[in-house]
Amino acid sequence: MVFVVLQAAACSGGGDGAGDGGGDGGWQPPHVYQDTGYTEEVGEILAADLVVNDLELDGQGLPWLATATGVMSFDGSGFRQVALPDVGALHDLCFDAQGRLAAAGEAGVVLDGQALDLPAGARPAFVAWRRAGGIWIAGENLAGWWDGQYHAIAELAGQTVRTLAEDAAGDWYAATAGGVFTATGTVTNASGLPSNDVRSLTLCPDGTLWAGTAAGLARRDAASGTWSAFLGADGLHYGDVNRLACDGEGNLLVATRRGGSIFRADGTRRYYFGRNWTAGDDIRALARAGDGTVWLAGPDGVSRVRQLETTLAAKAALLDEITQARHVRLGYTSTENALREWGDVESFYNHDDDNDGQWTAMYLASQCFRWAVTGEQQAKENADVAAAALMKLEQVTPVRGFFARSIVPGNECAAKQQGPGEWHLSGDGQWCWKGDTSSDEFVGHVFGLSLYHDLVADDEQRARVADTLGAIVGYIVDNGYRLLDIDGEPTEHGRFDPDFMENDLSAIYGDAGLNSAMILGGLLAVHHMTGEQRFLESFDYLARERNYRDYVACIEEKNTYAHINHDSEEMSFLAMYTLLRYNTDERLEQLWLHGSSKLDCRGLDYLWEVQRPERNPEFNMIFAALARSDEYDLDQSIETLQKLPRDLILWGLDMSHRWDAVPDPHPDRFGRPQNSFVFPYDERQVMRWAENPYAFRQRGDGHSESSGTFWLLPYWMGRYHGFIR
Secondary structure: OOHHHHHHHHOOOOOOOOOOOOOOOOOOOOOEEEOOEEEEEEEEEEEOOEEEEEEEEEEOOOOOEOOOOEEEEEEOOOOOEEEOOOOOEEEEEEEEOOEEEEEEEEOOOEOOOEOOOOOOOOOOEEEEEOOOOEEEEEOOOOEEEOOOOOEHHHHHHHOOOOOEOOHHHHHEEEEEEEEEOOOOOOOOOHHHOOOOOOEEEEEOOOOOOOEEEEEEEEEEOOOOOOEHHHHHHHHHOOOOEEEEOOOOOOEEEEEEEOOEEEEEEOEEEEOOOOOOOOOOOHHHEEEEEOOOOOOOOOOEEEEEEEEEEEHHHHHHHHHHHHHHHHEEEEEEEEOEEEEOOEEEEEEEOOOOOOOOHHHHHHHHHHHHHHHHHOOOOHHHHHHHHHHHHHHHHOOOOOOOOOOOOOOEEEHHHHOOOOOOOOEEEEOOEEEEEEOOOOOHHHHHHHHHHHHHHHHHHHHHHHHHHHHHHHHHHHHHHHOEEEOOOOOOEEEEEEOOOHHHHHHHHHHHHHHHHHHHHHHHHHHHHHHHHOOOHHHHHHHHHHHHOHHHHHHHHHHHHHHOOOOOOHHHHHHHHHHHHHHHHHOHHHHHHHHHHHHHHOOOOOOOHHHHEEEHHHOOHHOOOOHHHHOOOOOHHHHHHHHHHOOOOOOEEEEEEOOOOOOOOEEEEOOOOOOOEEOOOOOOOOOOOOEEEHHHHHHHEEEEHHHHHHHHHHHHHHHHHHHHHHOOO
């Protein structure tokens, strides 16, 4: 295939870039995304110190808050207290048809700055504008309306009414702990409600009346008058409801004790949960302004979700900037840094990672593609630094060809040697390096450095890469296709030898396909760089005489025999990318792309088929570049890139409460529960593609921030191969 090698001639040392596309030797992708712009949601916490019971928007779309200390309004940058008669802690707000503010507090109701004369002992908790004029008022022993004087609803005498709603005919409905009361009777769970504990009611423009209960939603059909439940199977994210509202466009807004939902009139839906979007789990009010801005409020504060008009290119520039500013240590770019202060990205510091080599190599690859596309000098500088750091991992060890997982300054070695891992002081005392190097590091080095060699490096740099990778692969070959540590024993995950492939159960029912793709790709890469015939001879020996070609054809069948290791899935795509771009044998290409009926294996096609439901842009871009198929799910990749939050803090997220989940009957490889489908990516926090996207729980506690590599690699790869323009 050698499509990247062909591109290299146009790029290496040139500095002008190659423009979008052209990285595959002439194949033109049938589906291309034109990056002209899209709308992305961006969340921000505006007030984390306010206990809010309600939030309502005024005529300009600005929020007003009901709090324990009174009403607060938003001045564009923060919330300020509004002077009103004291009626105690406020529960509810509304604006009437004239735009006058009404506030319900423990001791009364204020309308347009004046306290209303209500029955003695009344404890208001709800106000809403009334079609015929005035406002509805409800609470403990209180249900009626005010139009200059208070009018009680006789049928509700003695009831504690939570909310009142009216339909187009003027008929009222009351939410109570015993169901929905009407002038003609009571609607309960025997009539279609999921629970008699009704917290809120709202009428939408299409005439549908919605009830929010402790156990889900119910809707009343305007034509028939019948009620039907709306639960998890219908798409309800969570059903312990605090408050409902319907905006003028017919979007149903649902505030619950675990997040907020919008059910749009067009049938789509959106769930806001987690620190990316909300100040806390308990949402007591949710509002949507005419410009699409969403406001969420509760006892932990107020958040705003803005609609940002942007492009993928602009998002890439932001993530490139963040990665360089906060995620580079000694030239290494790990997947995340650490934050000294909770949620404060400026308090960051970087530390070593067990797989610094692999993660840095993947960031290096993103900058290689970026340089090839744009010719931006910053991309080349980033790539030069990352490539030099990777090559240093081989230079610091005392054995030529053996490379470290990570390094730290030598003065940290004593402390490191007291902790986990195999740490060694370099011969000059300048560095402390980590051993027991794994196949993860190998696949990363070959993937990243070969792209650097072909797309970015000048002649001197290419020679250094060829020397380093040639030494690494040569060391493995010379030791019987095993990566030996300095003690002369294979590292825990450094076996590429035929005995391992043929006799070790972890290979036969796991890694044989992956490790075969790794070593074969490494051999072809260094043969391309060095021209040494021994590497091609080793390739032929393993591929043809020891049947590694068949192991590669069965890569995913072996990967998934016992369980799915998402780390192995990502490494499989990286390994296949290197292997297939250097392979020149058409028969092997077809075998590795499509498999063989004789083997009952399907090669790359099956690897992608298993991962396809994830909507993973990295895997999709690699598949598209290699398979050159008519189908590669570009739309799903673009949607994922658009929806992934630009907030990179790993807050930690647990989605196991979601009612719309369909738990997989099989746990993940660690025995943890997982979903049977991947939730929308704007309803998750960011993640590495080596992690499980089906997992209910995502790691983090607000003390670390992800780098941008997980996003930048598929984006720049997509640009390079012409899928994104």
